[in-house]
Amino acid sequence: MTQQQAFRIHQDDDGHRAGVETIDIATPQTGDVLVRVSASSVNYKDALAGTGRGKVIKRFPLTGGIDAAGIVEHSEHPCWKPGDAVIATGFGMAFDHDGGYAETLCVPGDWLAPMPKALDARQAMILGTAGFTAALAVHRLLVNGQHPGLGPILVTGASGGVGCIAISILAQLDFEVVAVSSKQALHDWLTNLGASRIIGRDELPGGERPLEKAVWGGAIDNVGGAMLAQITRTLAPNGNIASIGLAGGTALETTVMPFILRGIGLLGCNSVDVPFPLRADLWRRLASDWHPADLDTLASDEVDLHGLPAVFENMLAGKTHGRILVMPN
Known part of the structure; x- marks a missing residue:
């Protein structure tokens, strides 16, 4: 497969618009990793970006989604190999780099953290x-x-x-x-x-x-x-x-x-560019001694890419609670 579905955000002479489009899958360059996305989530920043009500995106068009979890498909980075389970949050995702609202995510390997063994992709994105x-x-x-x-x-x-x-x-x-x-x-x-x-x-x-x-x-x-x-x-x-x-x-x-x-x-608290040792340690703690006792109760909804606009509106109107999962497939 050379193409994928992605939630794209545009801002141009025609104004703001966003929705699901078919785009090419990126080819990893030196230092990059291609991840098959299993799950993402909706954060307040995602709602601002997706509706155009916040100046949180640096370049357009862009794939939204400031986090994702999935499995490495191809790696040009020495720390990651195909089959590795990984988590991506912050850095330039959905700011000046395509984010996690797509079937695949191609990012620098330095942006990734290892998935703790006690978590799967869905659980990781309930946390997100x-x-x-x-x-x-x-x-x-x-x-x-x-x-x-x-x-x-x-x-x-x-x-x-x-x-x-x-x-x-x-x-x-x-x-x-x-x-x-x-x-x-x-x-x-x-x-x-x-x-x-x-x-x-x-x-x-x-x-x-x-x-x-x-x-x-x-x-x-x-x-x-x-x-x-x-x-x-x-x-x-x-x-x-x-x-x-x-x-x-x-x-x-x-x-x-x-x-x-x-x-x-x-x-x-700037969670965007936390150095790798602390980033990995915080995920380890979220999977162990800081793990919510009943994690599933934090997930209030689950949508696909097409369901994102309605969720964004509800979140900005204060009509959501807890965590909202995004399943791209």
Whole structure:
């Protein structure tokens, strides 16, 4: 087979358009690996790119999908051979390089991580970029001295992909997890994942003073904007915030007082170009001691390439939860 089905995104004089097309399968060059894609997933960034509502793509046309899992078909890279099971997330995928919404994926071998033996492609993509990002956030918190004794960990955007997996990991590490979610119907689901309490956005303690009463030992924030600023004012001394999302805005209006007087840490989490040793180790942990107890409950839907536009719309409208799998074949 020399051609394949792929979800292509265009932006030109005719405007934005996206859909399934037939394109040629790429020929691996020196250092490249051709992967037969078994599964991918839908992330917030994918929805922005696929609808044209976010400036997240550098060149057009492009195959969407910021992650994929599958089997190596052909390798021009010394670390990989045909038959290897691999995971691809981040780097230039669906930014300036074709991504995982296709039957095959051709990428530099340095972008790949080995599939842990305890995972298959479907399980890996239930985790996907969201799970990897959650693991990176937890890793950054722990490296910066976060521990259960500092107090409860707040997880905003709790019903999203990163949030729900972060809750599961933190609960396994004996943290008290407080989830922020306005979706009443998902409260039992979040509790089963490990949240000890669920609160709405309007229940967050706050105020306008530079420092308010310390409530949270730490946080994983998937929202940004005003909510992130509010959390900085209510964090306990020496606590940390892992900052991931910006759905609530990119501006951060706060003061230096929480950072100086309480010694809090604001830790940015860039999951795109994590070096290979840490990338492989985080996937190993997701397959072992940080593995969600009931992984299948995180998958709320499964679609083929043709089903992507509807999923994108629902995700941007806040009508999805958990993880959505994409099966290209």
